[in-house]
Amino acid sequence: MYLTQGLHRSVQQRPNATAIHFDSEARTFAELGARVARLAGALRQLGVGNGERVAMLSVNSPRYIEYYMATPWAGGVLNPLNIRWSASELLYALNDSGTSILIVDETFRDLGLKLAREAATLRHVIYAGDDDVPEGMLSYESLIAQSEAVEDAGRQGDDLAGIFYTGGTTGFPKGVMLSHTNLGVAMLATLAVGHVVPGTVFLHAMPMFHLAGFAAINALLACGGVHVVTPAFTPQTTMEAISKHGVNRVMLAPTMLQMMLDWIDNHPDQSTSLNKSSLTRIMYGASPISQSLLRRAQKMFPKAEFVQGYGMTELSPVCASLGAEYHTDEAYASGKMRAAGRPLMCVEVRIVDSEDREVPRGTTGEIIVRGPNVMLGYWNLPEATAETLRNGWMHTGDGGYMDDDGLLYVVDRLKDMIVSGGENIYSAEVENAISSHPAVAQCAVIGIPNDRWGESVHAVIVAKPGEAATAEDIQAHCRERIAGYKCPRSVEFRESLPISPVGKIQKNTLRETFWSNRKRGVA
Missing domain, CATH: 3.30.300.30 (ANL, C-terminal domain)
Structure with missing residues (x-):
């Protein structure tokens, strides 16, 4: 499997179909594929290849999708950076990964200049903004315009696809190494549970640097779905995008969902003019959702199915999903709605004690996972890798249990x-x-x-x-x-x-x- 596989398929099968909506602009799959191939050519000219790391620090935009595809196309390794991190945390991720090229947008122009001065391994900083190109940076659009398209480098399988840094609030961030197979299997699992299907018009409300956003990009490219992109989440812009583009699927954290509902309730003059009837599925995750919030959301979006995803970066990122059938009155009454979900295809889940012995159903223990979605390990952290990946199983650090029907329940982070x-x-x-x-x-x-x-x-x-x-x-x-x-x-x-x-x-x-x-x- 290889990361660019979905893009190749959509370019071949749906070249003239709309791939991306952004503000008033639209881009077809053929246009997206051509820009990716030329950006990959530019990266090759700048020395990218053989697994060299390319980072991006940007709010959501079509250029983020291009970055995600062009970097492996050129033979490089992704390093998407957390936009909420401090300069010191970003500098650590750049230096730790040995990143050679950084792409920044106008939001992070000044921070990009600072990182360019201080990062030890950076050779080039590319400006992916619409303002004048700062001195010392290269122009993203000029690189695409002036470069020839190149053939896909063909990295695949267990080749390293990306280093996704997690943490950063205490101690040093850990770089999660994910392979092309890891991300490819995650894409297939997403398609298998129907989170994304042909005909999907998906709103990228989650930040694109986050692996959940990237997973949605991969699945959409594979099935020829439409990406609707807004720079950052706000309740108003999210509702306006749903109405304008006929969005039928969106992924939200519970806090984002609550903010949307509050905005609708508090701004009736604006919200009543917006059409939300196109929305048929809302995926939530990142944290638990209260029953009262879920009932409120179901009332506000009566045509939408609600599904939950559970996972972490180390699992590429999802390992279980709770389907719409568990968001009914019967599921409320039985307690099934409290489950994290059922393990996805190609994923094995066990609940074990401190000696890694599987515990009886209904007994709380540590959730461990095995499958082709499990990370290669932590970048430059062999001891942490050995502690987390033991006997072929990823030890999540989450406490949970499994019921007699095979549903997984997450009780808490063990560290919490x-x-x-x-x-x-x-x-x-x-x-x-x-x-x-x-x-x-x-x-x-x-x-x-x-x-x-x-x-x-x-x-x-x-x-x-x-x-x-x-x-x-x-x-x-x-x-x-x-x-x-x-x-x-x-x-x-x-x-x-x-x-x-x-x-x-x-x-x-x-x-x-x-x-x-x-x-x-x-x-």
Whole structure:
């Protein structure tokens, strides 16, 4: 398998069909393929080949799709950079990977100049913006215009396709090495569960540097679907794009979905003029979704199926999916809606104890995964690779269980587990109890230092507009739903929670206040 396979197929089968919508522009597959082949020629002239790394720092745009295809076409290795990272984190990723070429857009023009001065291995910085090209940078559009198209380098199989850095909030980021087979199998699994099908008009609301966005790009190219691109997510631009282009599928983090629903409710004059009837499937992931939010979304988008994906960068990135059949009243009643999903084709999942022995159904343990979607390893981190990939299985660090029907349930990140008085407490269970309180919009549960118990349960809550609750209200509410030792010992209310670019609540940021002056981050 090879990363450019889907593009080759669509260029051959649907050359004159629309591949991309961006603002008022449209581009066919033939046009996309020609630009990719010429950009690959430009990269070759700049010395890319034999696995050299090419990075991109940019908001969403058609050029991001071209970068994703042209780099392997030229023989290079992808290194898409997190747009929320600091300059020092970006510099670390560039130096650690030995990246030789960096592409930046106008949003990151000044940061690109700084990185060009400081990154040890960068030879060229390419400006993929529409303003004047800064001194010392090369013009993206001029490179395409002046370069000849080249043949695809043909990297495939276990050849390294990309280094996708994960983390970066504590310690140093880890570069996840994914092969052409890893990403190709992920594309086939996406098609197999019907997330993307021929005729799909897909809105890229998730940031394209994130692997979930890249996975959608690969699947769309393979089936000849249409990419609708907006620079960044906002509720208004998302709804406007759905209405304008007849978008029928979109991927959102739960926080993004909630923001959309709030915008629709709070801006009736604008939202009522927009057509949302084309939307037939909403994929969500990156963090759990509350039952109240899901019911609200189903009411707002009655024609849309809802499906969930579970995975991580190391798994290319999805290993399980919860289909629309588990988003019904019956699934609510049975508890099946709380599942992360069923393992995808070509993926094996087990739940094991600390000795890697499979545990009985319904018993919580660590989720481990085996299959051709599992990463090659961590770049330049052989010890971390050996710790994570053991006996052919990827150890996810997630705690979960499997029911008798083969559905996978994620209980919590094992590192988020709170140990209080010798009892293991999974924060997701506490969060589910808190989220069912009518005044709660968002919440996060963390363990904080406690001199008597080692750790105690602490809840951080954002209230719904116009609603109010006290710590005592929340604690009493939880005591009715979960064991007393699991209930929060302390509660604080905030205006907002720290959120990552893909919609995850950043619990490490919440913990810093309580653990910053201690040698260990757990008791």
